Structures are given as C-alpha cells and as structure tokens.
Amino acid sequence: MFELDCQGVIPGCQRVIRAESQAEVFRRAVQQAHQSGVEKLTPDMLDVLRERTTELPN
Template sequence: MYEMNCAGVIPGCERIIRADSPAEVIRRAVMQARQLGVDRITPTMMDQFRQATTELPH
C-alpha cells in the first residue's frame, strides 16, 4: 500500500490518497488536482507527486 498526503502538493487539498501502487496514487492525485481546479499538471508537479508518495509498512 502506498500513500501521498496531498497537502502542500496540490493547492487546496487536505486528503491522504492511498492505493496499491505508486502509479495509482499519482493517477488519483492528478484526478484530485483537476477536481480542485488545476488545469495543467506540470512536470514539476508530477515530480512532487512522486516524491510525496511513500510505501506504508506491512
């Protein structure tokens, strides 16, 4: 299981996004950003998504 706290990464987001893979966490983060009005996901934002995604201990 992986998670990303989107506070500080996506403006206005206060969720913790969890999924079974890092790719799914990032996909959900992109959807969340779009729902919050982010029109363009920049390469820098994608890097922030990757850096903020962590693996939870089993």
C-alpha cells in the same frame, strides 16, 4: 500500500491518498488536482507528487 499527503502539493487539497500501487496513487492525485481546479500539472508538480508518494510498511 502507498500513500500521498497531497496537502501542500495540490492547491486546496487536504486529502491523504492511499492505494495498493504507486501508479494508482498517482492517478488519483492527478484526478484530485483536476477536481481542485488545476487544469495542467507542471513537470515540477509531477516530480513532487512522485517524491512524496511513500510505500507504507506491511
């Protein structure tokens, strides 16, 4: 299980995104960003999303 607290990364986001794969967390984060009004994710924002996605212990 992987997790991303998108607060402070995606403007206006207060969610913690969890999914079985890192790729799914990333996909949901991009979707959340678009729903929050972010039309284009910058390379820096994408880097931060990757850095803050953590694997949870089983």
